Amino acid sequence: AQKITQTQPGMFVQEKEAVTLDCTYDTSDPSYGLFWYKQPSSGEMIFLIYQGSYDQQNATEGRYSLNFQKARKSANLVISASQLGDSAMYFCAMRDGNDMRFGAGTRLTVKP
């Protein structure tokens, strides 16, 4: 069964600095997709970025980039130039068929 691991329950970052949120995954399927979602204190799930297992380049979306290391089975989220509004829970997720499974999440706090 697939498994998603986020080893950082909480992270702190200074405003305007970059931060990396770790995610490792495990699957035997060669075809899969990796996702990151943001959950602010209001509770909604906000899609941030997607990386396909066959994509040659790392995905980027504005200040978000995904550091995809296939051999290591890691898909770390990099947030550049952190803003106070980035304070939230962040979830890594993977889909390798019909199911999408999520990691336990990392709570990011941006300090002014």
Place this chain on the structure above:
Amino acid sequence: EAQVTQNPRYLITVTGKKLTVTCSQNMNHEYMSWYRQDPGLGLRQIYYSMNVEVTDKGDVPEGYKVSRKEKRNFPLILESPSPNQTSLYFCASRGGVWLGETQYFGPGTRLLVL
């Protein structure tokens, strides 16, 4: 506006009192699913549906039922709620089978079972 709606948003109930959380999407999506979110565990899938009248168990289906009689609706039924079902519940939908297909989430339903 494309969206997934859930009702109610907040619910306090007592053990054993049957309840239903509704979920509806207006995007003509075939795939719908239910998750529960608990601290330290992330989101875990309860049930999913590939299309009308097609449902299947996720990782934590015990104590829950679902139905998919119409494409747009996917209600979650707790026949006899227990305190360990206190959680934040999300309904989600997506349109296609492409792995990168965006999954749309509802706003969540906070359930407290006393």
